[in-house]
Amino acid sequence: MAILIDANTKVLCQGITGSFGALHTRGCLHYGTKMAGGVTPGKGGQKDDNGLPIFDTVRQAVEATGASATMIFVPPAFASDAILEAAEAGIKLVCCITEGVPVQDMVRARALLDEMNAGRAASERTVLVGPNCPGVITPGPKTGDDTAASPYTNAGCKIGIMPGYIHTHVSEASTGKAVGIVSRSGTLTYEAVWQTSQRGLGQSTCVGIGGDPVRGLDHLETIKLFEADPETAGILMIGEIGGTDEEEAAAYIKANVKKPVAAFIAGKTAPPGKRMGHAGAIIAGGQGGADSKIAALEAAGVEVAQSPADMGEAMARAMGLVASGVGS
């Protein structure tokens, strides 16, 4: 078990003939992901360097391969269209990796996606992750060398750009426990994965929800999925300044979540009014500062890491693996 994806998930790459799409398609294949093919309009019928079939449309790709997930690497101007095309074709999980998508495109795409989903049974709905995100990974135990001939694992699935090898499957974790990680940041997630792995914790699934102001899956919805997942023993949430996503998640955790939760909020020292790299990471109009997020999380009983070096340890404290209040 895990959330969103598992070893059987068949995955497409939209924009497979672009340099990033091609690079990360190979990365996913080497990890052991069941890559089913790619989509580039006008190049249907060809094959990529790995021998994967290329299709003109997502619909054709789904019909031919039975894929249920996709990762999007098309340029920003075409990303929202690619999201909607995948959703219409029945893809269940759309990971939009593309960075720099215009916010107004996402406002429109999200409304149309919500409309599509509203007319579907719950099991048929499309979940969007991103844009501007590293993707989703459900680690598997290491069985190979991370190459084409010998993929890293035969029981995991990586959709996106994260380095697979830093993740730990629960079977290889010394504590025998796995945590779910949800984050708005890429490299900070890798740091958290690395710290939890060092601390003897595995990861059930890691979800990079992305750094944009208007996006798909948010902290709250991801936490709901982790709460319901039997393999996830604890939840680590990595937020950052901007918006009120973390406050809403905190209210939900307080009322509904029984599993231990730890969190870190990046940007305590960020000045107001400045966009800190991520389009969504901005303190505007007195809203979105780190302090109110930390206060809301602490009030919800979440173990908040005091520094980014304390994320793995905070997770361990929340899970009762060390005496509470003792830092690293």
Add this chain to the structure above:
Amino acid sequence: MKIHEYQARELLADAGIPVPSARVITSAGEAAQTYKHVATDAGLDPSNGLVVVKAQVHAGGRGKAGFVKLVRSAKEAEEAARFMLSNRMVSNQTGPEGIEVGKLLFAAGVDIAKEYYLAITTDRATGRNILIASAEGGVEIEVVAERNPAAILKVPIHPVGGLEPYQARDVAYRLGFEGKQVNQAVKIMLALAELYAAKDCALAEINPLIVTTPSDGHPNGQVLAIDAKFNFDDNGLFRHKDLQALFDPAEENPAEITAQKFGLSYIALDGNIGCLVNGAGLAMSTMDIIKHHGGEPANFLDVGGSATEEAVTEAFRIILSDAAVKGILVNIVGGIMDCEVIAKGIVNAARSYKNPDGSTGFKVPLVVRLEGNNVEAGRELLKSAASDLPTLQAAEDLTDGAEKVCSAVV
């Protein structure tokens, strides 16, 4: 991206939103003539009509700083212009060194009966654009939000259909517009909503939107936009050549502009510890951990996920262009990013960096924490280049790096 008030007025006027007549000058010599033109255009007496002279800078706090002046003669206009163009404006938003003023807006004065607030922005929680309106105009909306939140109306705009006329009409009546003002206000709201979506705005604000005192031609008063502020979504700028042309480099930190050219995301801060990090979240966290250990970050710098050696070299140059920097912390968690590339960039940067005294290499303490992809090769490379990096200290992890750099600059 932000633009100047005079540029915002032009956008509004092009969208059919009425603004008082105005002109822009760049030298005090144009002031007297411009005063007369603006007064005449607005049907005012060119010898004592009221004209407002406003410095065109992005920073707020202009009024308190003396950079918005009401003038009633060509002589007063010239004095105001001379003052604003020859003094730096210092406000609570500029920092103590202040900013230079290059352009002035001359706008015809109007008799204001009532002020309103009107804006469109994107609400992150719902993922939709919303119209925000208040009958308490002329003050910052944040102040109203704190003092009297009930005075702020928020109306969601349909992402495909746009703002509907009935929604705008409802807002107009709730704000207290009367008679012919209602349709004028409705037209302004609809035009602003359309402009917002069409131009990829992040904020389109009219404050104040006013009703003029009744006159012979306008017994009901006239609804006008007096001041406007626009922010644009940087991600959408690629499809707006007209907006790109409005960019004013004089308003930005030159180092931030240079950084952009190299695909780096850099923001200057007030501290003395420079940071070089891959990833926005990790870069923010690196600032946080420096502060946590008693230091002060000098900047936010994200080299991105696919930085080249050249970009890393440039990043060092930008960090060191800030004279306040007394130490540098490099924090790299290589996922896709190859640690060896970063290490090569560090060595190249050190070899090519020229100090003001003509010597080469970094003089400030340099603490490097590398982790992840190809880290062994990266660490090895740094060790072998030790003679080029005399101030280098390797850090075990994030905490170690922060502690080392903080103690090195004290």
